[in-house]
Amino acid sequence: xxxxxxxxxxxxxxxxxxxxxxxxxxxxxxxxxxxxxxxxxxxxxxxxxxxxxxxxxxxxxxxxxxxxxxxxxxxxxxxxxxxxxxxxxxxxxxxxxxxxxxxxxxxxxxxxxxxxxxxxxxxxxxxxxxxxxxxxx
Numbered sequence: 001x002x003x004x005x006x007x008x009x010x011x012x013x014x015x016x017x018x019x020x021x022x023x024x025x026x027x028x029x030x031x032x033x034x035x036x037x038x039x040x041x042x043x044x045x046x047x048x049x050x051x052x053x054x055x056x057x058x059x060x061x062x063x064x065x066x067x068x069x070x071x072x073x074x075x076x077x078x079x080x081x082x083x084x085x086x087x088x089x090x091x092x093x094x095x096x097x098x099x100x101x102x103x104x105x106x107x108x109x110x111x112x113x114x115x116x117x118x119x120x121x122x123x124x125x126x127x128x129x130x131x132x133x134x135x136x137x
Contacts (some may be wrong), residue, residue, distance in 0.1 A: 023079040033074050035122035043070075047088070047124060065091065071096050071111060094118025 034042040041062075045053035073089035094114035101107055101115050118124075124128050 031074055031086075045096045046092045047095055050092065053098050054099035055095050058100070058103055058105075061074050063100055063103070069100065069105075071100075071114075073114070090114055091121060091124060 016019050034044070041060075043053050043057060058062055059068055071093045073085070073093040075086050075089055077082045078084055094116075095118050097107060097111045097115040100117050101112070107115060
């Protein structure tokens, strides 16, 4: 980030960035996942639009045993191609799942754990993943 480009995918950075009427941030890994989807509808969700994404899915009949939803926290690719699971992606997925759970959708154990993690995180804006220079193996 710099003074000319104060935005990033970080929730903390977005809350302190100046207002802009339209902001498009690339998510290469999210894009790759969406492009690889074999069939179906892909809805891009994040912390900011989690209620709207969950509402849209429910209004279109998703979230039932007949029309299940897969919520994928896409993470980030390291330069060597390995995957870094990102806290902010997990919290975004958890936000969507928490809204689906509140609407009465049944969740898998893994999905319920992410919804619970989202609900238990007191200050989302201050929650950050490990710095990019640190790797957890």
